[in-house]
Amino acid sequence: MTTLIACSHGTRFAEGRAAIHALIARAAELLPGVAIAEAFVDVQDPSIDDVVAAVEGPAVIVPLLLSAGFHTGIDIARAARTREDVVATEPLGPHPLLAETLLTRLEEIGLRDGDHVVLAAAGSSRPEAAVHVRRMRDLLAALIRQPVTVGYAAGADPRIAVAVEAARAAGAERVIAASYVLAPGFFANEVAAAGADITTAPLGADERIAEIIAARYRAGVAAVATLAPR
Missing domain, CATH: 3.40.50.1400 (Rossmann fold)
Known part of the structure; x- marks a missing residue:
């Protein structure tokens, strides 16, 4: 085996x-x-x-x-x-099942019209990581009506707080940080501290x-x- x-x-x-x-x-x-x-x-x-x-x-x-x-x-x-x-x-x-899990986390906090979702990833300096995160953004955006942009906790730009402020400046009624991390910890805390109106739970088990x-x-x-x- x-x-x-x-x-x-x-x-x-x-x-x-x-x-x-x-x-x-x-x-x-x-x-x-x-x-x-x-x-x-x-x-x-x-x-x-x-x-x-x-x-x-x-x-x-x-x-x-x-x-x-x-x-x-x-x-x-x-x-x-x-x-x-x-x-x-x-x-x-990236994977469609991860997009479905993100959608569930957004539904748990009551996603509604007027929201803007920031897909909040840990981040990496390696370019293939950004390619994967953008693909996840596309998969999630295909499931919801609300706009979806990307922010990173480290290693790449834009940082989550910058993405949150950009969404707010663009007229979002609420900015939701969709926590694109597996588990509670350092990066989940960075997402939560980035200034979004609501932060979803990590993807979890x-x-x-x-x-x-x-x-x-x-x-x-x-x-x-x-x-x-x-």
Whole structure:
């Protein structure tokens, strides 16, 4: 059986750790019998390098990250290259199921006409991350009538507070920060502090996100089967 290595960023916040654990548990329900190992690219142990080195047999690394960026392109990719029987999949986003989850969070706070939604992402200096976030903006915009723009907590512009002020200046009755982060923690707090009228909850341990993890794993298993020895 091919091991699923669920690799998240890592956080010092207990609520964030609990949310990631709950998300992995939901994915496990969709993958009965699959061994799952947790790994991290920052803050928490064990590191992705240590987990890849220790796992027995083939493995699929599924980044529990919403966009491509430094951690997928450098940390996770490097770890995968150390083994001929390990592959890394695409991150969780962009994906239509993430757009549906964002819509649910917006409906929970009572999205209405006159609102402007700022898709509030963590951000990265790597250009592929911005491409992924803009694609998520497009997927969300296709589901709602309200305008949707993008803001970043770090690493890219515009910053969330700037995007919020631009939406307000454009005449929005309310500005909603749609928290495009998985779990409570540093980036969720940055989104909440950016000055929007309302901030949605993080995506959390939603079953739809667990479905993405399971689908990424199955695609990775198929990729492992095609690998030639390196």
